[in-house]
Amino acid sequence: MSEVKLATETRTEFGKGAARRIRREGKVPGVLYGHGTDPVHLTLPGHELLLAVRTPNVLLSLDIDGKSELAIPKSVTRDPLKGSLEHIDLLLVKRGEKVTVEIPVHAEGDLASGGNLLEHVLNTLSVEAEATHIPEAVTVSVAGLTAGDSIHAKDITLPAGVTLATDADAVVLQVLAAQAEEAPAEAEGDEAAEA
Known part of the structure; x- marks a missing residue:
């Protein structure tokens, strides 16, 4: 299985308005959670993410504030008409973890x-x-x-x-x-x- 590297940004704005602004910039809002940590709200590059999630259970290597984390998509929300990504939930994983x-x-x-x-x-x-x-x-x-x-x-x-x-x-x-x-x-x- 290949590993796809994505540069991400943490976000502090929430709600529909903030999500729409993120999508207008060609990016996708997302949430990273798992291992008992607090959820991390992210902004991911739209086109690269769209290409990555074409592969089922793709392993994503996320660069979050200079720190690298591994994640797999748990839930992907798409626009029903355009097919573009609206939101993604990511599950934090570790190497060797089942x-x-x-x-x-x-x-x-x-x-x-x-x-x-x-x-x-x-x-x-x-x-x-x-x-x-x-x-x-x-x-x-x-x-x-x-x-x-x-x-x-x-x-x-x-x-x-x-x-x-x-x-x-x-x-x-x-x-x-x-x-x-x-x-x-x-x-x-x-x-x-x-x-």
Whole structure:
């Protein structure tokens, strides 16, 4: 996992007006908390932060008043229309510390023939990993699966040093049987018979 360095500024102004001023300058208001410390209100560079949070569970190295701190995004608020960042909550982490995070699940391979459908019951898995070695995603092979087959959380191979925090018996992926489409003429005949 890569570490993204960001220069930040502490802020003393709060509220909607102050947040709007920060956003007009192309920056994002945020809060850093964790390890029993008082929350630190920050102003972060907007464009660099937007690029950084495209990576799930990105590790941020923050320069706060000359001191370097590591953090991971806990909550990101976006503008619903523009997609720009409105606010970010950051969780303070230490090297070697284990954290619980959600990682995306990607499926690869082709299902057995028959037009069956793959349903993602869980799009993410909750795992515990070292803060500096959080995997970006986990990939699961669905090659050859047929209708009725499913993959549980315990069946997924995780990278070294990563443990499962989700219920082991939780269904992550399942294969649904293709539904045969009823001919429109038959459907109309059935409706007339019911009437």
